[in-house]
Amino acid sequence: MSNLNPNIKLNKKKEHKIEDLYKKILKGDRYALGKAITLIESNKPQHRKESKELISMCMKHKKDSLRIGITGSPGVGKSTLLEKLGLFVIEKGFKPAILAIDPSSKISGGSILGDKTRMNKLSKSSKAFIRPSPAGKSLGGVANKTMESVILVETAGFNPVFIETVGVGQSEIAVNSMTDIFILLLQPGAGDEIQGIKRGIMEMADIIVVNKADGDNLVNAEKTLARYSNALNLFKEKENGWNTEILMISALENKGIEKLWSVISKFEETVKKSGYFDLNRKKQNLEWFQDYIYKNLLEKIINNPELKKKYPEMLKKVEDGSMSFYEAGDYLIDLLLKN
């Protein structure tokens, strides 16, 4: 009976490999966690398949965590704040993880090194886990992989999970779709148009933090605080029933970090009590579910051999006007559903 199907053996081995990895992550094995994140960052079909298996196992593992989004323009002090806040929560007995969504990382590729250097002390702590943005061709892809990273670090027992992003585009919306609380970091003195903060971002914020309230900047920080407090009064109460709070800190001088953490905790308590916390997680889960079905169907279209052959032909007909996109689209959809 040496003639066993080798594929079955291989599959069994692979399943075993992923389950092993899962069990190690569950025990908080940092090496396994790093390996798993490298796996999900790969776009090879086999790796994607394994990643989905792994993430599916992790998702069923119930975890109690707080996902905190932090956004702000470059230079506003996000890394300094995360270093101080991370060290503070470690003192409190937490194990923080810090992930990043950086839509520009595919270009610069260098933000990683910068982050680790700026979070010098935190990156050396065995209680913290820091991981930069995965590189990706599209923000959607980066966001997906970040969401998977969140699930992995939570499975490994990290909590809270900070997700950092540069407040320059659509990435805040992606972060908002995966976090429980959203913090906007500002610097003193600058108008919001100068900081490149879009109005929608401000409306998304649960907490607005004016950083660099130190030295010569203190007066300007107070002015900024007052200005944003006024602006906040124009907004309606958020759907989560929370009134956006605004406060000043100095990450550099380690001032206001405790106060910030207490506001975060108050937020968590409020939304958990009102039921909004669970409701929001369910809503996010549903969005990811629908998004996954969407993207997967598109992938099926692109990879269906019959369609692969027909798509360029239909496209040409749409382009030269001999077919409307309705007709060409219906033709392709019918083809997909028949094959």
Add this chain to the structure above:
Amino acid sequence: MSNLNPNIKLNKKKEHKIEDLYKKILKGDRYALGKAITLIESNKPQHRKESKELISMCMKHKKDSLRIGITGSPGVGKSTLLEKLGLFVIEKGFKPAILAIDPSSKISGGSILGDKTRMNKLSKSSKAFIRPSPAGKSLGGVANKTMESVILVETAGFNPVFIETVGVGQSEIAVNSMTDIFILLLQPGAGDEIQGIKRGIMEMADIIVVNKADGDNLVNAEKTLARYSNALNLFKEKENGWNTEILMISALENKGIEKLWSVISKFEETVKKSGYFDLNRKKQNLEWFQDYIYKNLLEKIINNPELKKKYPEMLKKVEDGSMSFYEAGDYLIDLLLKN
């Protein structure tokens, strides 16, 4: 042989009906055009089917038109400008159509009457066609129907086609996906944050028009012109190779309308010469094509009887965590492709 299948007869009659409608529209029959737009506004399955047939016929009809997007905050004078610009191009021998995308129309429902009242003279002209936003549950739906309206009015011989929108959200992006040129209308004195104009909108604009350059507003209009001219210098050249132009007008006093039309014509000439005009139309067509396939597949999912039964079940499993959204999603996709 009186036992003919009545369905065949009915279908033949219907086909005939749509072809008749198409032929009448092609001749410029305004009554048929109105009827056709009412047909595309309906969401009944049979009406959607007929609409697609009609639009497919119209799309194959080659037409030479210019699609002009106009955006601006409420009160900036869009209707007054469109009235004056519409009357001006009629003098030049054109037959303008004016359509609107108003994401708020489903709530207010009253913008139509307002528009027709404000475009008093133009709405009475036999050379012009004015149609408000179709009501819709989503901006995507409204945009789709507006795109179909564009095709219908072009088939009826209207040119240029103005598409008006309120500059408050995603609707400019929808308008940008269906126009050849994009005009941003501003009023004097107000900062862009006050006017609610997002930076991305300004970057999309091919022409920026400061309206109300009359009476006491003249000095402020000049200041606004200077300020936006400076801001424009910060932007890179647009991908269409056109440098955004900025000018002052007074729609109320009918000043600067001729100049505005000459800038629009210069833009048209430039992008047609460079080949960008055709390239952009092709790109838009491709986007609509892909969007149609996307939406239609989603519709198939929602309406597939097997899936209809299974979707809530899967959703529940995703919600209670007994299945990951990957597993549930794959299950539904497999089901769809098998059925």
